[in-house]
Amino acid sequence: MIAEAGHYALVLALGLALIQSTVPILGARWGDHALMNVARSTALAQLLFVGASFAALTMLHVVSDFSVVNVFENSHSMKPLLYKITGVWGNHEGSMLLWVLILALFGGLVAAFGNNLPLSLRAYVLAVQGWIAAAFYLFILATSNPFLRIARPPIEGRDLNPVLQDIGLAVHPPMLYLGYVGFSISFSFAVAALLEGRIDAAWARWVRPWTLVAWIFLTLGIAMGSYWAYYELGWGGWWFWDPVENASLMPWLAGTALLHSAVVMEKRNALKVWTILLSILTFSLSLLGTFLVRSGVLTSVHAFATDPARGVFILLILCLFIGGSLSLYAWRASALKQGGLFAPISREGALVLNNLFLTSACATVFIGTLYPLALEVLTGDKISVGAPFFNLTFGPLFVPLLLAVPFGPLLAWKRGDLIGAAQRLMAAGIAALIAVAVLFAWTFGGATLAPLAIGLAVFVIAGALTDLAERTGLFRTPFAVAIARARGLPRATWGTAFAHAGLGVALIGIVCETTWNSEYIGTMKPRDVATVAGYQLKLDDITQRQGPNFREMIAQFTISRDGETLQVMTPSKRNFTTRGSSTTEAALLTRGASQLYVSLGDTNADGAIAVRIYHKPLVLLIWWGPVLMAFGGLLSLSDRRLRVGAPKPAKAARALAPAE
Amino acid sequence: MTRKQRRLTMIGGSLAVLAIAAALVLNAMRDSIVFFSTPTMAAEKQIPAGKRFRLGGLVQPGSLVKGDNLAVNFSVADGSATLPVAYKGILPDLFREGQGVVAEGALDASGVFKADTVLAKHDETYMPKDVADALKKQGHWKDDYGAKPAATAASAPVQGASK
Numbered sequence: 001m002i003a004e005a006g007h008y009a010l011v012l013a014l015g016l017a018l019i020q021s022t023v024p025i026l027g028a029r030w031g032d033h034a035l036m037n038v039a040r041s042t043a044l045a046q047l048l049f050v051g052a053s054f055a056a057l058t059m060l061h062v063v064s065d066f067s068v069v070n071v072f073e074n075s076h077s078m079k080p081l082l083y084k085i086t087g088v089w090g091n092h093e094g095s096m097l098l099w100v101l102i103l104a105l106f107g108g109l110v111a112a113f114g115n116n117l118p119l120s121l122r123a124y125v126l127a128v129q130g131w132i133a134a135a136f137y138l139f140i141l142a143t144s145n146p147f148l149r150i151a152r153p154p155i156e157g158r159d160l161n162p163v164l165q166d167i168g169l170a171v172h173p174p175m176l177y178l179g180y181v182g183f184s185i186s187f188s189f190a191v192a193a194l195l196e197g198r199i200d201a202a203w204a205r206w207v208r209p210w211t212l213v214a215w216i217f218l219t220l221g222i223a224m225g226s227y228w229a230y231y232e233l234g235w236g237g238w239w240f241w242d243p244v245e246n247a248s249l250m251p252w253l254a255g256t257a258l259l260h261s262a263v264v265m266e267k268r269n270a271l272k273v274w275t276i277l278l279s280i281l282t283f284s285l286s287l288l289g290t291f292l293v294r295s296g297v298l299t300s301v302h303a304f305a306t307d308p309a310r311g312v313f314i315l316l317i318l319c320l321f322i323g324g325s326l327s328l329y330a331w332r333a334s335a336l337k338q339g340g341l342f343a344p345i346s347r348e349g350a351l352v353l354n355n356l357f358l359t360s361a362c363a364t365v366f367i368g369t370l371y372p373l374a375l376e377v378l379t380g381d382k383i384s385v386g387a388p389f390f391n392l393t394f395g396p397l398f399v400p401l402l403l404a405v406p407f408g409p410l411l412a413w414k415r416g417d418l419i420g421a422a423q424r425l426m427a428a429g430i431a432a433l434i435a436v437a438v439l440f441a442w443t444f445g446g447a448t449l450a451p452l453a454i455g456l457a458v459f460v461i462a463g464a465l466t467d468l469a470e471r472t473g474l475f476r477t478p479f480a481v482a483i484a485r486a487r488g489l490p491r492a493t494w495g496t497a498f499a500h501a502g503l504g505v506a507l508i509g510i511v512c513e514t515t516w517n518s519e520y521i522g523t524m525k526p527r528d529v530a531t532v533a534g535y536q537l538k539l540d541d542i543t544q545r546q547g548p549n550f551r552e553m554i555a556q557f558t559i560s561r562d563g564e565t566l567q568v569m570t571p572s573k574r575n576f577t578t579r580g581s582s583t584t585e586a587a588l589l590t591r592g593a594s595q596l597y598v599s600l601g602d603t604n605a606d607g608a609i610a611v612r613i614y615h616k617p618l619v620l621l622i623w624w625g626p627v628l629m630a631f632g633g634l635l636s637l638s639d640r641r642l643r644v645g646a647p648k649p650a651k652a653a654r655a656l657a658p659a660e
Numbered sequence: 661m662t663r664k665q666r667r668l669t670m671i672g673g674s675l676a677v678l679a680i681a682a683a684l685v686l687n688a689m690r691d692s693i694v695f696f697s698t699p700t701m702a703a704e705k706q707i708p709a710g711k712r713f714r715l716g717g718l719v720q721p722g723s724l725v726k727g728d729n730l731a732v733n734f735s736v737a738d739g740s741a742t743l744p745v746a747y748k749g750i751l752p753d754l755f756r757e758g759q760g761v762v763a764e765g766a767l768d769a770s771g772v773f774k775a776d777t778v779l780a781k782h783d784e785t786y787m788p789k790d791v792a793d794a795l796k797k798q799g800h801w802k803d804d805y806g807a808k809p810a811a812t813a814a815s816a817p818v819q820g821a822s823k
Contacts, residue, residue: 341663344669353673357677360680364684364685368685382695382696384694384714385694386694389692392688392692521730523730610750612750
C-alpha cells in the first residue's frame, strides 16, 4: 500500500510539473497574473508530493518491506536503522528520487521566498524548473521506478553494498545533490532572462545567493566524498582523478567562476552575457555529471546498475537541455545590452582573469574525462587518462590563478593600481619567501617544487589577511579603531578572505601529504613492531567479533613515540555475509592536523597479517581548506546586502541603466 | 584606452590562456595516456618492454602464488592467452581467482608483467567493463560472470575472515 501511494504521489508530481512548465509561461506572455501565480502553487504542491513519495520509500526501507524490488536488492533486516535510511539513496532508483526531491525543494524555496521577484520573472524561472523536473520524473517513472513489487516476496534482502554502509555516505550524496541541483536555479534564472530578453544588476542579486548556496553544498559534498574515499577504501588516497570525481569537480570549477562573474554583474552591470553563459554551462556540467555517474557509461562505486535504456534516456535529457539552452543563448544573447566599461587592470579585470583560468582548468578536466569515452566510441581503442594527465594540465593552470588571487580584492573597481596592490602585498610576499627559504633549509636536498608550492599557499593566505588588514587599517590606526572597522566590514568581505585563505590551507595539506608521506607496507605477526615516522606500532593481537550484519577481524596496535604510549588503534576487516564481500576499516590517529593511518590486508597461512601504515603530515588541512571556503561562503550569504537590499524591483534598476 | 582596444586586450588575453591550456593538454596527451589490453591483444601488438599499459582479464584459477614480503604472482587469462603478472603489495579486498582484474604496469625483459597497481573494485558482482567488453568480443563471455548472487546467498559460508 505504501509503495503504491509513493508511486501515485510521484505520478501526481509529474502532472503538477507539466502544468508548472506551461501555464505560467502563457500567463507571462499574456500578462495574466492569475496564470503566472499558478507557478507558485504548483511548485509548492509538487514539493509536497515528491516529499510524500520519498517518505514512502524511506518508510519501506525502514520497515524492510522486501516485496519491493528496491528494498530487497539494497537492504537487509539486520542492517542498523541509520543505514536503512541512508540506503534509500545508496542505489540508483532511490538516489534519482532524492535528486528530484532536492530539485522540487529548490523550486519550492523560490516559490515560497521569491515574493519580491517580478511576477513574470518568477513565472519563467519556475516554469523552467518545471521542465527539468518533468524530464526527470519521466525518467524515474519510465526506467527506474523505485516502487516496483516482486510477485513472490523473499524473506531476506540482499543488503547494501558494504562500502556504502558508512556515516560518510549518509551525508555525501545529499550534500553533493544540493550542490548539483542548486545550480538549476541559476540555470532557470538564465533561461528566464533569455526568454524575457531582459537582464539587469538586480537579476544578479537574485541569482548570487542561490549560486552561493549551491556552491557551499557542492564544496562540502566534494570534500566529504574525498574524506570518505580516504578512510573507507583503505589505501589512503583522497583524490584519484576518477571520472566520477571529475564529474563533480567540473560543476564546482564552473560554479566558482559563476560566483565571481555574478559579482561583476551585480556591482558593475558588466559581463552579462558571459554570466548567463556560465549559468547555463554550470548546470549543464551538473547534468553531465549525473549522466556520467548514472548512465553506466563508467563503472565505479557510483554506477549502481547498468541498463542501456537509462543511459539513452539521460543522454536525451542532457542533449535536450544543454542543446536547447545553448541554442536559446545563441539566438537571444545578442538582445541583451552590453554593460559597464573597465580597464584590464581593475577588480573586474582580475575577476575576468579568474574566470578565464577556472574555465580553462575546467575544460582540461572535461577533455581528460571525456576523451577516453569519445575515443572508444570512435576507434574502439580503450585508454585511461589518469593522475599524470591532470597533474600536467590542471596544475600549471592553477598556479597563475593562485598567484593572482591576493591581487583581486586589492584592486579598485573600474581602474585599478597594480603597483599599489603589489606594494600592499609586500608583507605577504615576504612571508611566502621566508616560508620557502625555511622549507628549503629544513628539507635540504629534498623535493624542490614542494617548498615553492607551500610558499604560494602562504602567499594566498597572507594575501587574504592583508586584504582584511588594509580594510580595517590594522597597524595604521589605533587598535580600537581597527576593531570597530572590522565589525563594520561587510560580511561578504570576511567571506572572501576566509574562502581565499581556505584555498591556501587546502594547498598546504595537498603538498605536505603528497611530498612527505611516509609508509610501511609489510606483513606482521602478533608482538611485531613497525616504525613509521618516529611512531612505534606494536601489533598486540588479532581477534574476531560479530557485528550486526557482518563478522570482523580486529587487529589491535599500541602506538608509542619516544617510549611514551599514546593510544590503541584497531583497524579491522569486515566480512559481510549476505554479499560475501569484505571491506577494510582503516584506523586513524590524529595528531594536530597530521594522521597515522593503519589498514589491514590478507592473513597468511602462518598467522601473519598484511598491514599498510601511513604517516600523513598535515593531511587534515586538505579538508579543513574546503570547510573554510564553505564557511566563507556562508558568511558572504549572511551579508545584509543580500538579505535586505536584494528585493529591488527590476523596473527601478532598469530606469538607472540608460544613465551609463 | 578605447572600448575597442579594451575589448581586444581582453580577447587577446583569453586566447593566450586558451592556447596555453591547449598546449598543456596536447603535451600531456602524448606522455600520460595508458592503453588497455588483454593478454591476447598484448601478444598481437607486441608491446615493447617498459611501455606502460593496463592489462585486463580473469585471474587464472590456481595461478596465485604468494611469496615473501607481500610479493604476489598470478596469471591473467582471457581465454586464448595468458600473461604472468608480478605484484608487490596488498591486493584489493575483492581480488579472487577466476574473477576479473585490471592491473597497470609494464612488461619486463623476460615477458613478465610488473604491475604497480592492481585496481580495487567495490562490488563482488563487478566485472571491470573493459574486461567484460574484451571477453565478449573474443567470445569467451559467460553470462554468470556478471550475474548477481542468488537470493539464497544468505546461507553461503563466511569467506576469508578467519585466520
